[in-house]
Amino acid sequence: MQVFINLLRNAIEAKTEKSLNVHIQTALHNNLVQIYVRDNGPGIPPTIIHHIFDPFFSTKQTGTGLGLSLSRKIIELHKGSMRVQSEFGRGTCFIIELPAYSKK
Numbered sequence: 001m002q003v004f005i006n007l008l009r010n011a012i013e014a015k016t017e018k019s020l021n022v023h024i025q026t027a028l029h030n031n032l033v034q035i036y037v038r039d040n041g042p043g044i045p046p047t048i049i050h051h052i053f054d055p056f057f058s059t060k061q062t063g064t065g066l067g068l069s070l071s072r073k074i075i076e077l078h079k080g081s082m083r084v085q086s087e088f089g090r091g092t093c094f095i096i097e098l099p100a101y102s103k104k
């Protein structure tokens with residue numbers, strides 16, 4: 001829940017003049033749950049995209065820069081992974097992969 005709150009808050013904070021759309025898609029592949037959280041915001045410039053998961057990296061006046069680094073840590077503690085894809089100017093997509101366990 002904390003991870004999704006962080007991602008949704010980031011999407012809202014990145015919003016520009018157009019109306020914000022956040023699309024969440026899930027898929028199950030070979031015991032791996034894939035979750036795509038895609039927004040239609042401004043995207044992330046290629047010059048900073050490699051730093052967004054770094055602790056204390058923020059482009060915001062009052063941001064702590066901890067949201068994404070903590071989110072990735074939470075996912076890793078659940079034996080998953082988290083990455084980003086973004087085309088600057090055309091939105092951002094965070095991809096989370098988690099192992100699926102069948103109910104016994």
Ligand SMILES: Nc1ncnc2c1ncn2[C@@H]1O[C@H](COP(=O)(O)OP(=O)(O)OP(=O)(O)O)[C@@H](O)[C@H]1O
Pocket residue numbers: 006010011014039041042043044052053057058059060062063064065066067068069092
């Ligand atoms: N959906 C997004 N669209 C555009 N840029 C984003 C998006 N999500 C994250 N970013 C960029 O990644 C940076 C790091 O995000 P992170 O959530 O770690 O920190 P923050 O949002 O700046 O601060 P905090 O989460 O502590 O309020 C942001 O400052 C912003 O530049």
Ligand SMILES: [Mg+2]
Pocket residue numbers: 006009010067068
């Ligand atoms: Mg944040």
